[in-house]
Amino acid sequence: MTTDQQPVSDARADWQSRIALRSDEGDREVTPVLPPPNDLAAIPGLGHVRLGWAPVPEAVGYLVHRAPISDGAVDGPFAPVDHLGGDVLAVPDPWYVDTTGEPGQPYAYAVGSVSEVTVTGPLGEPVRAAALPFPVAPTTATVPPVGGAVPTVELRLDGSAQGTPLHRPWQPMIGSERLSQLLCRDLSGGREIGAELLAALRRIRAEIGVETVRAHAILHDDLGVYREVDGEPVHDFSVVDQVYDLVLEAGLRPVVELGFMPRELASDPTRTVFGYAAVVSPPKDWDRWGDLVRALVRHLLDRYGDTVLTWDFEVWNEANLEVFWSGDQEEWMRLYDVTARAVKEVDPRIPVGGPSSAAAGWVDALLEHAGRAGTPVDFVSTHTYGSPPLDLRPTLRRLGFPDARILWTEWGVTPTHFHPVNDGMSAATFLLSGMRSAAGRVDALSYWVASDHFEELGRPPRLLHGGFGLLTVGGIAKPRYHALWMLARLGDTELPVRASGDGADGLVQSWASRRTDGSLAILVWVSTLDQSKRDGEPSLARRIRLAVEGAAGRPVRITRLDRGHGDVTTLAAQLGVDDWPTETQWAALRAADSLTVEELGAARNGAATNAAVIELELPQPGAVLVELDARP
Template identity: 55%
Template sequence: MTVEDVARERWAQLMGAGGAQDRAPGEIVPADLPAPGELVANGGRGHVTVDWAPVPGAIGYAVHRATSPSGPYEPVDHGGGDVLAVPHGPYADTTGEPFREYWYAVAPLGTVTSMGPLSVPVAAAAHSGGPAEVGVTVAADGDAGLLHRPWRAVVGSEHLSHLLSTDTSGGRPIGAELTAALRRVRDELGVQQVRAHAILCDDLGVYKLVDGEPRLDFSGVDRVYDTVLELGMRPVVELSYMPRDLASDPSRTVFAYQAIVSPPRDWDRWSWLVRELTAHLVGRYGLAEVRDNWWFEVWNEANLSVFWSGTPEEFWRLYDETARAVKAVDPGLRVGGPASAAVGWIDDQLARKSPVDFVSTHTYGSPPLDLRPLAGDRPLLWTEWGVTATHGSEVNDTVFAAAFLLRGMRSAAGRVEALAPWVASDHFEELGRPPRLTHGGFGLLTVGNLAKPKYWALALAQRLGDTELPVTLTGDGAGGLVEAWAARSGDGTVTVLLWNTTLDHAKADGDAELDRAVTVDLTGLPAPSYRMTRWRVDATHSNVAARWHTIAEGRDWPDERQWAALRDADRVAEAEPSRLLEVRDGAAAIAFDLPMPSISCVELVPVT
């Protein structure tokens, strides 16, 4: 076997691990792409940063490593548990041993099941100890274009009938708090749409057989979608799961609420249901509203057998029937998919003769790949994305997850229409309702609607102005560990958002070797002085899980006194009191420590 054959075989094994692609082909085929050029690997304190020249047509890159130039080369596994590829360089490898020389090579991906050849390998080694500094230069008078905010398009949520629930979790009202959570992400983060499973499930009573004849009732859907629109949001209509009386095998279910994942027993009635629902939505909310602002997404992760008990061929029939049914109401309505796990089936989706108005897929543990070479001009909606797909993982409540969100949003800006964090609220019951306040829930907000670090990450990103500013990073870990995003507002406010993180889940709790000292140099500042405020998200700041652990007293849920204390602390923390920053010749410098993981946001408001 060649070096490339070995690398593709190992990639196939990794893609199958944990069920990430349990319907994917077992063979990773060669992609008609050249090997990346200009590969460089630089060792720093606690890491090796690898970078390369982009390959036209590649959707991403698999970074490989070996202990000798002849191999064998294995994909670097940073523990994300999904697609262990990145959309671009630089990539910081923090999984190796200090002072041990490794050989790095990078392969381009045509799809997640097609890989090009490895690059010419280069060698580097991480070191340990000593100083590590990063310089960040921001041109405050520059213009890098309109700042794109991918988090504002869509957020994920529990099945939306949860909005109607009068039950409680942790003594908190489920429906009322989920409604308030969506309102908060709309008002504070600017999120415009919500995507959720199970709008066709039996808890909303959409489809029933009465004396052998089908009856439709959209009153439950109306209550849900009326609530969403009253919040100032729109739904992504995920057409799932199968109503019991229409299912070919009602015993095939998923989740605690027993969503049925089988194909329909009657394809004509499925098409009729979709067509009638679509026509009802158009009639209730208006053709222009639905055509211009709503997306119709077919099913959820059918490339995982847990979500689709039929064959792949049956799913593609479902897609074709569904897309035609939506378009029968109005050709301008937008329908797409495949809403797949781990970026699967994208090429199969685009080969369909039936309409594909947008491409949607999911990934966890890495920034979203660049699907523009496959999708062309079609909108790209990543309708699920996050630090991990594992329910109840402690990493969901951490600062590591917060910095991960910023890395992904910055990477995706300008190349996707939506990058949807999964999910808005810990009021979530796929595998059962929350057992305690900090339980590793997927939510940006806890039960009780307290902001987690990842919520504050997006809230700080929302403070960025509309004009993006040019940023240059230099030093040990620049671009691979430490990243920055800067923008200017219409009133001259300059905001610089910085974070320090790795994709390596083994370092989620931090690693002193990866901490950095940062100096931000600003040039082109027009005002003579600015009021400077700096906010922090780290182990001891803006961290509800850390706060709760100090006052929990062994409890799973707060008592009223503890709820009051947590609500009082529910704000992003200032690193220091705001102060006046003097400018000389249009320049100023700010220095501070940036642990890994952590986030800092510097805001300069001109003083008049």
């Protein structure tokens, strides 16, 4: 599949020059400015400071600020703590782990409440703390002993507790390169693009249980959906059928992102993005745009039947960035109105939503507009990178859309193409933390993207190039894919965990579950948002002592994920992989493409509790899945 493309170097330069530019914001209602959270407390630990505070019910997130202390006084202004995610720094949970400071250096911390991604309220009263250096002399009972011994975090749970339903935000959706690539027979790294992209989607469906796939550019000219003959529109969805047939055969349903603009329908076809020259202009004829949308939806319903009623139709992509939309906000709101109404005219049961925005922008603006205009919004969709997704439920309640679903249709560790953090281990624990945070408040958290067969700014130049994919060219799992695999092993019932020790419920996180057969699956990981620690920090390693009440004597298995287990970057370095593997190296990479399960035998008995006790060393970044068989 081919289309007119601009040179990759030009596409990259254009992207870098315009990606930070926001589209016109238009007129806005007044967003409330929220008071700061109460009860801010700072707990110093080895290599980190854990901050916690009381939730503010109307907040979508919180922005942590810091200022250095010198000679007992605050030395300089407060500034947001930058964990190098490259996008939104606000976090949704009422806690934060700071590993960006210098151990032993005291800082003043203060937190502001975020009511909308661009609106942070005043900072509250600051608290002071310093991360403990390594090694450290004991000053309290909670400080590690002299010599820098690894602190222990105690985790305790009752395997027979009633529990609650376990939410799985990773399961509804995954992102992908534009679906026309499924038909591409070109080679990248010696591998056929379309065949491997399809294989990646099939694997993610089979092993992770993902249900839908979202991709850009279903209306792009390489699918031939629109042309004009003698000045009259001609619609042709035959190639769309080919790619959607493949998606459905893979066991997935498509999320239909309605964009970009067909060249012959664009008011300015010279305004493009990406190497494949996707047109980002408003239409030259709004009626013809609406007709195209209606025709596509009607065709899909005729071809695929009532399953289309379960497909989400999303309006455009990141129109709040100038690089993706050459019009202003008012024109995009018109695009949303025309598009949403065209979808609903075919069948009002088909879900439609947006704004599919970058950095959680335009959510308030769309809901304010839709409330005035009476335009349907079945789901709110947006994107962020580098932090867990914000909590949009207060926004939906405030603006009168409490029942709209929340779809994070793009999310990842970084928005930056070709960033090394994409390939390594720290992105895996980032993914675990984000999914844990989103569970129960986000309907879908879609990781961007499935495969390194991805060419927005050019095809992969080497195996490990910092690509967005969960799987490399060649289909080798990166640590982020293994993290999803671990999550998919969790059971249907979430069990509460009581944690204590240096790093508990912050640096060290856990997710415990019981399966329907009575077996237990418990995930534990050490993680920080701080990307300066992406290669690991010894002072952040922890010893884990996991006690499962009522489970003594049950057989135990563990599966490790860390720099030495399941990290393709480590293995590739050991093999001496250059830009692309040799055939022998490909074979070695494929042989190590799955995680190794270790049999520990029967769990030992904890003192007087009939508890199964498992003790583990866990590096940062690192994760372990502990599985206990059902009671014999």
